[in-house]
Amino acid sequence: MPPAIKSQQRVSRMNLSGQIAEQLREDVLTGALLPNAQLNEKELALSFGVSRGPLREAMQRLIQEGLLRSEPHRGVFVAEMSEADLTDIYFVRAAIETAAAKQLVTSRNTETISSQLSRISEKMDKAVHAKRWKDGSELDFEFHRSLVDAAGSKRLSKTYMTVQAETRLSLHRLMGGYRRSEELAEEHFRFADILKNGDLTETLDELDRHFGDPVAIMRRARHSDSSEYRKSSIE
Template identity: 55%
Template sequence: MKADSKGIKRLPRVTLSGRIAEEIREAVLSGAFPLGSQLNEMDLAERFGVSRGPVREAMQRLIQEGLLHSEPHRGVFVPELTDTDLSDVYYVREAIEGAAVQRIMARQDRKDIHLALMKIAKQMEKTVTQGSWMQVADIDLAFHRELVEAAGSFRLSRMYATVQAETKLCMHMLMGGYRSSKALVEEHELLANLIAGDDVAATLRELSRHFGDPIRILRKANAVRQGSEAA
């Protein structure tokens, strides 16, 4: 008897270039490929044991995502975001998340989203004492992604997805410039609690304060790195 396949989801077909793109993406976001470094198509093809075609296709995909940058007659690089880029990414994030907050807080029942956000904040609390900065950054992004998804707007989520990769690049740049790990956890818990309350204006003010001034944070991060190099 032939099994009924109804109700079974079709699995996405992952192409070779897609798998290569995922490997390169992870290397960029983890810092294995540092900001400003050049990626060589031939070297990557040899590393992955494939022809240059799938590597070229993967790199084009990541260029479209903003994770790589192509310079004519020079090659493909991991971008070093400028002050303007940094400010713009956080400007867009605040606009998207602010819209999500207003939509969420228009509901009467927000218990589920409050619990989901607090769960992520507690996970962050455990990770800051034992994990790497990039692990903390992943949880930080998960918190904000959960917030946007909770708005229930496909288009808002799609807009947010377009800046996620650049956001993680920004967080890599800002490493060492953020407030203390304890303060970071407390800020996320405060945001979750405010969303569960009724003061929309206060929640939006805290969201804006939470993002802070990325340029100031970047300068502090650079000073920390320069101090480490001097030591």
């Protein structure tokens, strides 16, 4: 008599609106839906093969999340970040990453995460040297998200996910696209090393340096086509 099957995995319940919300979120984040584009309910419902009801419910979720913007009776649009938005995003990202780093250092819990961050930095190094700028950018996002996730705060991670999404929305219009610099990985390696040392002041100082200044980033993006922040033709 074989042992009874005992699954450790609970069945996940998800209705149409949940599935649609996930897909829409992905479409926004990957650029399939561009900033300021209108989401036409009739067309979208048709293309998802559902009625407008669950589509509207899904959109309400993303509106509350900040990825979409609703104008009652006019429609729903992909959110578009202004320069003031990006400045705010950088401020909040800094607050979050600072809190996460501080938590990791003060609880002497930097070993595992700094190894993980170094591994991501290695992959980033390969990507930038192969001029795969999009991949480099994705790994950059992953690096920072990993740092925040390592602090173990559900809410901090959720908030960070939102502001990271908003950073992605800002990338091409305000920040000049993917950063095209082979120094990208070095900076990240350096931070991982400093974090490993467990010195709070150094860690926080390096984090400050790492962030850069959103105003300067935007100015460079506006003024130079040869800027290191440019949408890659490889993409």
